[in-house]
Amino acid sequence: MPKPELLILDEPTAGLLPAAAQEFGHILRRMQHEFGLTLLLVEQQLPLGVVTGDRYYLLEGGRNVAQGLLDEQDNALIQGYLAS
Numbered sequence: 001m002p003k004p005e006l007l008i009l010d011e012p013t014a015g016l017l018p019a020a021a022q023e024f025g026h027i028l029r030r031m032q033h034e035f036g037l038t039l040l041l042v043e044q045q046l047p048l049g050v051v052t053g054d055r056y057y058l059l060e061g062g063r064n065v066a067q068g069l070l071d072e073q074d075n076a077l078i079q080g081y082l083a084s
Contacts, residue, residue, distance in 0.1 A: 006037070006040065009042065012024065013025075018045075021047070022047060025048045028041075055069055
């Protein structure tokens, strides 16, 4: 596909070392900016979502329990939720 507008990834870092997952996140972010790509990422590793995302949706049992813009610094909410 010469100019995709949407890339959907389902847990692309499963099995990767944290450093490799972080580098993968930076590559995805560059692709977003260079190609104007929209990225839909399903990921259990929060650091990758923070590096690549603009918005987040936190799901539990298939229900949305939190959402927002990552630049709103909702990391405390997310971290608190994941710690419980």
